[in-house]
Structure formats: C-alpha cells, structure tokens
Amino acid sequence: MSDCNHQCGSCGESCSDRSEPQDLKVKLHQFSQVKKVIGIVSGKGGVGKSLVTALLACAVQAGGKHAAILDADITGPSIPKLFGLTSRMSGTQLGLNPVKTATGVDVASMNLLLDNATDPVVWRGPVIANVVTQFWSEVVWQNVEYMFVDMPPGTGDVPLTVYQSLPIDGIVIVTSPQELVSMIVEKALNMARLDGLSIPVLGLVENMSYFICPDCGKRHSIFGESHLDEIARQHGIAAAARIPIDPAVARACDNGAIETLHADWLQPVLKKILSL
Numbered sequence: 378m379s380d381c382n383h384q385c386g387s388c389g390e391s392c393s394d395r396s397e398p399q400d401l402k403v404k405l406h407q408f409s410q411v412k413k414v415i416g417i418v419s420g421k422g423g424v425g426k427s428l429v430t431a432l433l434a435c436a437v438q439a440g441g442k443h444a445a446i447l448d449a450d451i452t453g454p455s456i457p458k459l460f461g462l463t464s465r466m467s468g469t470q471l472g473l474n475p476v477k478t479a480t481g482v483d484v485a486s487m488n489l490l491l492d493n494a495t496d497p498v499v500w501r502g503p504v505i506a507n508v509v510t511q512f513w514s515e516v517v518w519q520n521v522e523y524m525f526v527d528m529p530p531g532t533g534d535v536p537l538t539v540y541q542s543l544p545i546d547g548i549v550i551v552t553s554p555q556e557l558v559s560m561i562v563e564k565a566l567n568m569a570r571l572d573g574l575s576i577p578v579l580g581l582v583e584n585m586s587y588f589i590c591p592d593c594g595k596r597h598s599i600f601g602e603s604h605l606d607e608i609a610r611q612h613g614i615a616a617a618a619r620i621p622i623d624p625a626v627a628r629a630c631d632n633g634a635i636e637t638l639h640a641d642w643l644q645p646v647l648k649k650i651l652s653l
C-alpha cells in the first residue's frame with residue numbers, strides 16, 4: 378500500500394505487508410491451574426506496590442478464594458518479608474513448589490530461592506525477565522483463583538516481558554501523593570496498550586494518602602488534597618482507593634505480619650477484581 382504507516386494494530390486493511398502482533402505468551406506449568414491474573418504496577422519503587430499486592434491477596438484469601446503472589450520484582454523482592462516467610466521454595470522432578478503463608482497464600486519470589494535474603498541480584502534485564510516467566514511456567518500453582526503479580530516498578534524491559542508473556546486480566550496502579558499521578562497513570566495505561574495488548578486498568582490506589590492523628594482523630598492530607606477520583610474518572614478507571622500513612626502498616630510490614638492487618642481501604646478495587 379502506498380500510504381502504509383506500518384501501524385498494523387490501527388489499520389483494518391488486509392495486505393501482504395501486514396504483520397500480526399506476535400503471541401509471546403508463555404505456557405503455564407502442565408500441573409498448574411490459575412484462573413485470573415492481576416498485575417500490580419507502579420511508576421517507581423517504594424510507593425507501596427508490594428503492600429497493595431499483599432493486602433489484595435490476603436483479602437481474597439480471607440474471602441475464601443485461593444490467592445497466590447508471583448513476585449516479579451526480582452531485584453527488590455519484598456513480599457517474603459511482608460509475610461515473614463523464612464523457608465525456601467522446594468523443587469521436585471515436576472517443578473518448583475511455592476511457599477505457603479500462614480493463611481495459605483502461595484508465594485514464589487526470588488528471595489525464597491536465595492541462600493541469603495540480603496544477596497543482591499545483579500543480572501541484566503533479559504535474565505531477570507526469564508526468571509519471571511519461569512515463575513509462571515516452572516512453578517506448580519495449584520487451584521489458584523486469583524494470582525497477583527507484584528510487577529517490577531517502571532516501564533522497562535522486564536515489565537514489558539511480563540505483559541507479553543503472562544495472560545494478565547487486569548492491572549492495578551499504585552501511586553503516592555508526591556508523584557505526578559496523572560503522568561504515572563498515563564504511562565501505565567499506554568504500556569498496557571503496547572504491542573496490541575489491551576489490558577484493562579481495574580483500579581487506582583493512592584498509598585500514604587492521608588494521616589489520621591492518633592491524639593485528635595483529625596484527618597490530615599500531608600501532601601495536599603488528593604485528586605485521585607478526578608484522575609480515575611478522566612482515564613475511565615472504575616475503582617479508586619486510598620491507604621493512609623499508618624504506623625500499624627509499617628509495623629506489620631517490618632514484623633512480617635501483614636496477614637494480621639485488617640483494613641478495608643482497598644474494598645472498591647477488591648470488588649472490581651472479584652467481578653472479573
């Protein structure tokens with residue numbers, strides 16, 4: 378075609394130059410069953426992505442549906458610490474087994490394979506991406522109804538590989554009030570649409586959104602008023618949720634006791650996930 382711009386994804390013409398998007402999906406282990414896969418993403422590290430992953434998995438598990446966490450944040454894996462996991466993933470001829478948390482959430486994480494949790498993972502992107510896909514294809518995930526993937530922060534080659542390799546049903550975006558939330562959301566949305574992908578955004582979470590003073594009970598918006606609902610509406614995201622800065626959260630994370638933290642901050646997002 379003379380006016381071809383080589384953007385086959387947005388063109389309806391059927392010509393000889395047409396290049397269909399390649400299906401790069403990796404096969405699940407033959408003995409695994411996983412019904413829904415939710416990616417938890419953030420623009421940068423330290424905003425509470427692992428916290429949100431853990432809270433959603435705990436809430437699903439507490440509601441009687443079997444949850445699992447695939448910790449794809451290979452260079453900064455904090456999921457085992459949040460759950461206080463100390464045992465290592467075991468392997469058989471069939472494959473690797475995830476580690477179970479106290480309430481029965483199945484977890485696969487790089488830190489559950491290392492001899493010391495403090496050993497750094499100094500690998501290049503493609504090697505890291507391979508580990509993530511192996512967590513999908515070589516771990517035996519039994520009867521998982523909701524798998525939460527704690528994605529590597531940002532928009533590099535590892536998150537892109539995860540998007541392309543795993544059948545992600547939807548993503549949840551985690552931000553903090555200091556960030557340029559609108560820009561982070563747009564980046565995440567655009568990434569979820571790359572390469573012919575059309576992954577829906579199920580929810581937007583603002584962590585460290587406010588602080589409730591333990592003395593006077595007053596709610597303080599330390600970083601200014603939140604525009605979360607407005608941003609969610611603008612981008613057609615159905616559910617928005619806020620998590621306060623809470624010393625009980627920091628304590629639960631530090632003590633590996635995230636499963637003892639009972640809070641309903643993420644209800645709107647959870648509802649959306651359960652309605653998939």
Ligand code: ADP
Nearest residue numbers: 422423424425426427428621622623626627630
């Ligand atoms: P990320 O996965 O985005 O790198 P984490 O979820 O690991 O971030 O959070 C980093 C740490 O910040 C947690 O271990 C916890 O100690 C602290 N933290 C996160 N959110 C809160 C909060 N809402 N209130 C108090 N501490 C928090």
